[in-house]
Amino acid sequence: MRFIIRRMPPFALLAALVALAAFASAACSNDKDASSTNVEVLNAINILDKAGLHDLDTAIANKTIAANATTTYQQLQTIVLVTEWPNSDLKAKAKTLAAVFGDASSATAGATPDQAKASTAAHNAHEAEHDFSHEVWDYLYGKAGIKVSDSGDND
Secondary structure, three states: OHHHHHHHHHHHHHHHHHHHHHHHHHHOOOOOOHHHHHHHHHHHHHHHHOOOHHHHHHHHHOOOOOOOHHHHHHHHHHHHHHOOOOOHHHHHHHHHHHHHHHHHHHHHOOOOOOHHHHHHHHHHHHHHHHHHHHHHHHHHHHHHOOOOOOOOOOO
């Protein structure tokens, strides 16, 4: 009897730890709710919209490739690829956008990039992000129950 009583507290402690681990596992499950997905999408599209693609496009069209151009395109490509987009349509469009950012990254890389290719790639990245952003914001407006009028494309 004395043996069982001495062993009981460690066993109880172990049981409590297992129960706590199970609770923590359930609380940190991989199942994302719509709210956390929307926050992830909001963060990603905010970064994409404010990345300065208009300025990069304009500068490269004027024969100036910024020192951070390649890195910017690589970072945006990464953001697009790691974000969990909420539906299959946005997922497919994100893959396409990621490829466009990859092309822009390649076109601006190196000591002496081809100016014409870099200019075309920068313009394509800028326009593709606008199109994607419009789609993402339409989705988010719908989730928020906001009716918006199409007032044109703002840069």
